[in-house]
Amino acid sequence: MMRNLVRALVALVGLFNLAIGLGFLLDPALLGAKFFLSPAGIQGLATIRADFPAFFLTGGAFALYGAWRGLAGPLLYPLVMLATALTGRFISLAVDGVSPTAFPPMAVEAGMIIVLLIGRSALTPRR
Template sequence: MKQAIRAAVMLVGLFNLVLGFAFLIRPAEMAAKFFIVPQGIQGLATIRADFAALFVTGGLFALYGAWNRRAAPLAVPIILLAIALTGRCITLIVDGVVPTSFTPMMVEAVMIAVLILGTRAFATRQWGR
């Protein structure tokens, strides 16, 4: 069971890493897939920098935690995804629901659940070591 959870955490990490590099390499294409419209070169630079940073950081920490079977690094992607999910919930309340609202929320919730399972599976290892 721990191996399956470890593999799932690695998949979460790889998924986020691929998204991050896609934002780095093809910001306009990825922005469109995320319903974002960049304004000029600076808008593309912001998408390239900020989205790549979010996804690459989360992905690397998930992979590091899974590879070393350590719970502590998984806190980083859990927090990043929880903030993203909170932002989406606020949008539902403030701006309303559209047909595309729930798919990314479900993906984020599943990734959070997998990462939390990972923290529990890896909890036998001490955090500081």
């Protein structure tokens, strides 16, 4: 029962990231604006369309794979990616200062990291 709940939560993390990745792929200007990004011309749009889906789609796919198969191993990839992103946000707070918009994405990333850590401990290490 608990294992299935953990798998469902990990799958939600995966689906959330896939949705964000697809948003960046399909409408980089719209989703970029929601993430406080403004592309510089066509190449800026191409960069947002390439780099952000790479991050979110890859992390989401590995989370979904881990949830689907009940495996802990694939969760390492989105875990490291999100931990790196959260570390960058902490560095930004220290270097650039605090803004009220800084904390909501940090809370979401921290929540996903917690879910993935629980998944790593509750799911099968390998098959």
